[in-house]
Amino acid sequence: MKIEKIVQALGLEVKCGKNYLDKDVTGGYTGDLLSDVMGNSREGYIWITRQVHQNIVAVASLKEHVGIILINSCQPTADTLEKAEAEKIPIMVSDLPAFEISGKIYNLLTAKS
Amino acid sequence: MVETNPNLYSNSFNIEGGNFNSAGIVSTNIKSILKKLGIPNDIVRKAAIVSYEAEINVVSYAKKAIVNLTVNPGVVQIEVIDDGPGIPNIDLAMQEGYSTADQRIREMGFGAGMGLCNIKNYSDDFHITSEVGKGTHLKMTIQTP
Numbered sequence A: 001m002k003i004e005k006i007v008q009a010l011g012l013e014v015k016c017g018k019n020y021l022d023k024d025v026t027g028g029y030t031g032d033l034l035s036d037v038m039g040n041s042r043e044g045y046i047w048i049t050r051q052v053h054q055n056i057v058a059v060a061s062l063k064e065h066v067g068i069i070l071i072n073s074c075q076p077t078a079d080t081l082e083k084a085e086a087e088k089i090p091i092m093v094s095d096l097p098a099f100e101i102s103g104k105i106y107n108l109l110t111a112k113s
Numbered sequence B: 001m002v003e004t005n006p007n008l009y010s011n012s013f014n015i016e017g018g019n020f021n022s023a024g025i026v027s028t029n030i031k032s033i034l035k036k037l038g039i040p041n042d043i044v045r046k047a048a049i050v051s052y053e054a055e056i057n058v059v060s061y062a063k064k065a066i067v068n069l070t071v072n073p074g075v076v077q078i079e080v081i082d083d084g085p086g087i088p089n090i091d092l093a094m095q096e097g098y099s100t101a102d103q104r105i106r107e108m109g110f111g112a113g114m115g116l117c118n119i120k121n122y123s124d125d126f127h128i129t130s131e132v133g134k135g136t137h138l139k140m141t142i143q144t145p
């Protein structure tokens, strides 16, 4: 499923990387500990987190995540947005908590079409 | 004539301790070099993980470090030699969950005590030596097909 479809279905606010929403999401990982995400997420995943610091961009880029979703209306810093745009990583914001947004994305990704 | 540099590819990089704004630059650089060299994606990904964790540890705990990347047939090697406080008890530091990260580091999402475990898990061979008051030396080897 394309990121774009998730954005539409869940009403996410796209903060940067608007031109890179056509990538395929193969799965997701939810976590705020960067080493946990480093060790346990995979390429093609969408990453759900409340971290807003620019280090999230390096993690997402090194792990080849297709995008980052910030939960609870957390706002990315200006540095984060600038780096993410350069690395072609979309950052989206949801007003939902991690549990709910993760559940909704899980359902979208596993729904039989 | 004696061949002075028998490596297929080698390069060195510097990491500046304490600077979280540029944290990740060296590992990102290593990743793109390995990609350009045509190293398979799964190997590149492992190298990215181990070099990132080592880089963040230098930024978090040490003053500075030099990173040596060497690529030879069948093997990618990443060595990180830092100038820092060293690790008093390596067995303890290697335990998942053990961390001395301070509040500032934890606020950014570091300090889970998983970095060295990731390095060990994602390299085929991992050596760590450390001397208190001097620094820490990591040597990670990843095999390529």
Ligand SMILES: Nc1ncnc2c1ncn2[C@@H]1O[C@H](COP(=O)(O)OP(=O)(O)OP(=O)(O)O)[C@@H](O)[C@H]1O
Binding pocket: A034, A035, A036, B053, B057, B058, B060, B061, B062, B082, B084, B085, B086, B087, B093, B094, B098, B099, B100, B101, B109, B110, B111, B112, B113, B114, B115, B116, B117, B136
């Ligand atoms: N280069 C280093 N110099 C000095 N101490 C280090 C170094 N690398 C690791 N340590 C020590 O080992 C501990 C464990 O390191 P490890 O990378 O596994 O976890 P962490 O850095 O605390 O958290 P995480 O990597 O999960 O964000 C650190 O908290 C620190 O005390």
Ligand SMILES: [Mg+2]
Binding pocket: A035, B053, B056, B057, B111, B114, B115, B116
């Ligand atoms: Mg660490």
